[in-house]
Amino acid sequence: MVPILFFIAAFGAIGGAVGVVMLKNPFFSVLALVGHLFSLAVLFLLLYAEFLAAAQLIVYAGAVMVLYVFVVSYVGGADEPLDDGGGAPRALAPIFGGALLAVLAVAIGASGLKALDSEGAELPAGFGEPAQIGDLLLTRFLLPFEIASFLLTVAAVGAVILARRRRGLEPIADETPTDEGSS
Amino acid sequence: MTAAALNVLGAATSPPIEYETLLPFLVLAGGAVLTLIVSMFPGRFVQRALTPIVATSGLLASLVLFAIQLNEPPELLLSGSLRIDDLAVVFSLLIITAALVATVLAWRGSTVREAGSGEFYALLLSAVLGMTLLVASQNLVTLFLALELFSIPLYVLCGADLRRNRSLESGVKYLIIGSLGSVTLLYGLAFVFGATGSTGYAEIGKAIATGNLADDALLLVGVGLTLVGVAFKASIAPFHQWTPDVYEGAPTPITAFMSVATKAATFGLLLRLTGEAFLPLYHDWAPLLAVLAAVTILVGNLGALGQESLKRMLAYSGVAQAGYLLIGVVVGTALGARATVFYLLVYLLMNVGPFAVIISRERAGLGDGLTGMRNLGREAPVMAWSMTISMITLAGLPITAGFVGKLFLIESAIDGRYAWLAVVLVLGSALSLAYYLRVVAAMWMRPVAKRTGRPGRVAAVAGAATEGGAGRFPELVAIAVLAALASIVIGVWPQPLLDLATDAAEAFFSLSN
Numbered sequence: 001m002v003p004i005l006f007f008i009a010a011f012g013a014i015g016g017a018v019g020v021v022m023l024k025n026p027f028f029s030v031l032a033l034v035g036h037l038f039s040l041a042v043l044f045l046l047l048y049a050e051f052l053a054a055a056q057l058i059v060y061a062g063a064v065m066v067l068y069v070f071v072v073s074y075v076g077g078a079d080e081p082l083d084d085g086g087g088a089p090r091a092l093a094p095i096f097g098g099a100l101l102a103v104l105a106v107a108i109g110a111s112g113l114k115a116l117d118s119e120g121a122e123l124p125a126g127f128g129e130p131a132q133i134g135d136l137l138l139t140r141f142l143l144p145f146e147i148a149s150f151l152l153t154v155a156a157v158g159a160v161i162l163a164r165r166r167r168g169l170e171p172i173a174d175e176t177p178t179d180e181g182s183s
Numbered sequence: 184m185t186a187a188a189l190n191v192l193g194a195a196t197s198p199p200i201e202y203e204t205l206l207p208f209l210v211l212a213g214g215a216v217l218t219l220i221v222s223m224f225p226g227r228f229v230q231r232a233l234t235p236i237v238a239t240s241g242l243l244a245s246l247v248l249f250a251i252q253l254n255e256p257p258e259l260l261l262s263g264s265l266r267i268d269d270l271a272v273v274f275s276l277l278i279i280t281a282a283l284v285a286t287v288l289a290w291r292g293s294t295v296r297e298a299g300s301g302e303f304y305a306l307l308l309s310a311v312l313g314m315t316l317l318v319a320s321q322n323l324v325t326l327f328l329a330l331e332l333f334s335i336p337l338y339v340l341c342g343a344d345l346r347r348n349r350s351l352e353s354g355v356k357y358l359i360i361g362s363l364g365s366v367t368l369l370y371g372l373a374f375v376f377g378a379t380g381s382t383g384y385a386e387i388g389k390a391i392a393t394g395n396l397a398d399d400a401l402l403l404v405g406v407g408l409t410l411v412g413v414a415f416k417a418s419i420a421p422f423h424q425w426t427p428d429v430y431e432g433a434p435t436p437i438t439a440f441m442s443v444a445t446k447a448a449t450f451g452l453l454l455r456l457t458g459e460a461f462l463p464l465y466h467d468w469a470p471l472l473a474v475l476a477a478v479t480i481l482v483g484n485l486g487a488l489g490q491e492s493l494k495r496m497l498a499y500s501g502v503a504q505a506g507y508l509l510i511g512v513v514v515g516t517a518l519g520a521r522a523t524v525f526y527l528l529v530y531l532l533m534n535v536g537p538f539a540v541i542i543s544r545e546r547a548g549l550g551d552g553l554t555g556m557r558n559l560g561r562e563a564p565v566m567a568w569s570m571t572i573s574m575i576t577l578a579g580l581p582i583t584a585g586f587v588g589k590l591f592l593i594e595s596a597i598d599g600r601y602a603w604l605a606v607v608l609v610l611g612s613a614l615s616l617a618y619y620l621r622v623v624a625a626m627w628m629r630p631v632a633k634r635t636g637r638p639g640r641v642a643a644v645a646g647a648a649t650e651g652g653a654g655r656f657p658e659l660v661a662i663a664v665l666a667a668l669a670s671i672v673i674g675v676w677p678q679p680l681l682d683l684a685t686d687a688a689e690a691f692f693s694l695s696n
Contacts, residue, residue: 103404110400111378139198143264147316147328150212151335154309157219158339161302 006046012039030068037061049128198262205260207248207275208312214241215308222301230300238304239286242311246279249315253683257690263383264325269690271319273524273683274451277531278318278444282311284535285440287658288542294434298343306336306343307440314444318451323372323382326452330368330416333448334361337441341433353432360415360425368412374405375460384460391463406461406468413456417449419475419509420482423502427486430498435545438494439538442501443531446508450527453512454520465515473513473601479506480611487618493541494551496618497534500577503615504530507608510592514599517688522591525684529576529588529673536573536666539659540566546656553625560627567626569663574619576670579612584673584680591681 016036023029037060044053126132137145202209218241222234249272257268265271285307289295295303313333320326338361342354376382378401379390396402411422418426430438461468483503490496508530511523540559541551543566549555560567576583589612596605673680 103407107374107400107404111402140262141264141324142198142200143261144324144328147313147325147332150309150312151328151332154215154306154332155335157302157305157309158335161298161306161339161343162345164299164345 009039009042026072030072034061034065048123051128051130051133201260204258204267207245210241210245211308211312215305219301219305234300234304235290238308241308242279242283249275263321265319266321267319269686273687274318274447275315277447277528278311278314281440281444281531282307285436288439289436294344297345306340310336314448317448321384327369340437341429344434349432353429356425357429364412364415367408371405371408371412374401378402378405387460388462413449413453417505418502419505420479426502427495427498431492431494435538435542439535443534447527450508457512469513472509473604476506476509476513476604477607480607484611484614491553492551503611507592510596510604514595514601516599518598519595521684521688522595524687525591525681526588528680529584532666532669533573533576533585536569536663539663540570543656543659556625565660566663569667571623572667572670574622578616578619582674584670587674587677
């Protein structure tokens with residue numbers, strides 16, 4: 001059961017990722033991303049990370065993707081296929097992508113596959129449960145947890161600054177000079 | 184998941200929180216929040232005076248609190264998330280000083296008004312908090328979050344001049360390329376964690392040394408991707424392409440802050456990573472970084488040669504300086520770390536002066552071009568002298584701080600058997616004279632009457648500059664003059680800064696050796 005589920009989810013994840021890049025219609029790209037994230041959640045489940053799988057579904061496949069779908073439907077774009085820019089990026093992208101793929105394949109092939117025939121590491125009871133993750137976030141990873149909360153506040157402040165442009169800027173008070181001259 | 188991590192899972196006791204040592208960080212975070220709250224009150228006084236004062240007080244308080252911790256024994260905080268040693272303290276002092284300079288430079292400019300006073304200073308303080316956390320971070324999770332905490336405010340601050348498309352372009356460009364750098368770094372960190380099974384720098388170093396992982400492909404890929412990610416942030420060639428566009432488009436006070444503080448934060452991180460976590464792999468990454476350093480020095484200096492915009496020129500010069508700084512990292516010794524820290528301290532002194540001069544020219548409506556510098560020698564001799572000294576320091580001529588800094592780098596390169604890098608450094612410095620002296624020439628040479636064209640317009644603009652340029656903004660003059668004076672004083676008597684750099688390097692290398 002587990003190997004079958006693994007291969008379904010693994011091919012789903014790879015297929016979804018390929019679909020995001022290859023599909024011309026942004027709406028289908030978003031749907032492919034949903035499929036990719038859902039497959040990842042299944043993989044997390046197979047790794048006994050139940051909490052992570054649930055969070056992945058709720059946050060990414062749920063909230064973030066709904067946001068993407070909204071953006072695509074509001075901004076449109078379904079009738080204009082995405083343009084990949086062409087030119088030098090188009091010619092160079094496969095070279096760099098291929099090089100990175102080769103390096104990663106060597107790295108994973110050389111050491112990542114050692115555990116293929118084993119049962120994996122021993123897991124203690126309750127591994128990956130919300131309670132244990134909560135414990136970790138408030139003990140060993142207290143500082144990262146707090147930084148993350150502060151980071152969200154800062155990001156909100158930044159969004160407010162940038163959103164101000166949409167509301168329309170106030171006229172320049174002429175007694176103060178600008179930081180950028182006539183150039 | 185390691186055994187160590189799993190043990191913690193069982194024992195869910197709350198860790199001790201060392202509030203006293205954490206105080207400077209808490210003051211920065213509190214200062215950012217307080218700045219936001221204060222700026223909510225309406226009124227010109229609050230926006231123009233009170234908000235900057237609150238932000239500056241926060242920075243000053245944090246500066247003092249960090250300075251008190253200088254020369255204290257190293258301390259691990261919050262279950263090993265942070266390590267407050269002299270390296271962290273010296274870098275934090277440097278970053279906070281750069282932020283203080285940036286607040287003064289931005290004080291009466293348009294960016295603060297455009298972005299909103301409270302938001303601008305709050306983001307600046309958050310960026311400082313992220314950087315100080317980064318240089319003190321002791322495990323990969325803290326590292327990444329601290330990196331994001333300083334990157335995200337900077338993306339917004341680069342685009343904060345909402346009326347100017349160049350600024351928005353700069354913000355978007357920095358966001359995209361910066362995110363690419365972050366993702367590369369994160370990918371690398373994941374590989375490092377996968378190979379070593381731990382997130383703490385010390386544990387990673389131990390795992391590599393004892394676990395016979397030196398040939399582990401997974402680990403090497405992780406280290407490579409991590410270093411590339413940091414190189415993006417530190418604008419080391421060939422990952423520097425964003426630097427000129429972002430530096431040129433960003434509001435000038437932010438450019439001044441970024442050029443010094445981002446460099447300090449990323450090099451602090453680089454010293455910690457290479458000196459502690461990746462030290463057992465020295466023979467793998469050192470030749471790689473040595474090549475990067477040489478390429479960076481050449482690319483930066485060649486790129487700066489033909490630039491008409493001073494901000495672009497300083498961006499390329501910043502790339503070249505990143506190459507010089509990398510030499511101290513490559514040699515991997517206490518001597519190298521000291522040279523890098525000393526050069527960063529000097530870099531603060533020599534780099535903020537030119538930005539103060541550029542801002543005064545921009546506010547006079549002359550832009551940041553080389554043409555805007557014409558006549559500066561006659562209109563504002565004090566500014567022109569400061570700029571001249573800063574340029575000579577950046578080029579590294581004798582009796583200036585830049586010369587001493589380069590001398591220490593060369594010393595460390597030869598001591599670390601990378602003499603060819605010292606040769607590249609000297610060649611690069613010789614090349615750099617060409618573009619630094621071009622600025623000096625533009626300021627002091629009498630413009631040829633024919634070539635200026637439109638003589639009436641030039642005269643009118645020049646007249647406006649005399650009254651409205653430097654004279655109206657004494658704080659810009661003060662910064663330019665102080666920076667120039669400090670460059671000379673440190674050039675003649677480098678001992679105080681050298682002591683700081685020695686403390687920083689020793690606090691750190693006593694641990695790894």
